[in-house]
Amino acid sequence: MDDDKNEWLNELPVNRYGRRMLTLEKARQIAIRSPASWCIAAYGLGYTIAKQTAYPGWSLYYVVDQNNEPLRFDDLDAAMRFLRIQLHVHDARILPVASSIIETYRASLAAGLQALRLRENDQLPPGATV
Secondary structure: OOHHHOHHHHHOOEOOOOOEOEEHHHHHHHHHHOOOOEEEEEEOOEEEEEEEOOOOOOOEEEEEOOOOOEOOEOOHHHHHHHHHHHOOOOOOEEOOOOHHHHHHHHHHHHHHHHHHHHHHOOOOOOOOOO
């Protein structure tokens, strides 16, 4: 199968919103014929894996579980092991995460935790919400 033509997209089931889903079963089938363009991306506080389409329709299709949620791995090594062992993909791109996004997230999380502590101690100012 030729990755440049994105032919594998036609094999994906469609969810109720019309979005194609890369189920684990389909990911296994596609990885055999099309082992290129797999990647690992930050997802929540962990990582997920995806198949990237070719230009001009560049997009990522995350491998989803039975609940149609992206598979999530606690660390990069776990995602890499999954690709190697489950999909037999030995070369995956790791998508960069902007450090400013991470710092903004951490600051927001810290502010939220501080507000929760204040609320627990009845020190939250009137009208303030968490």
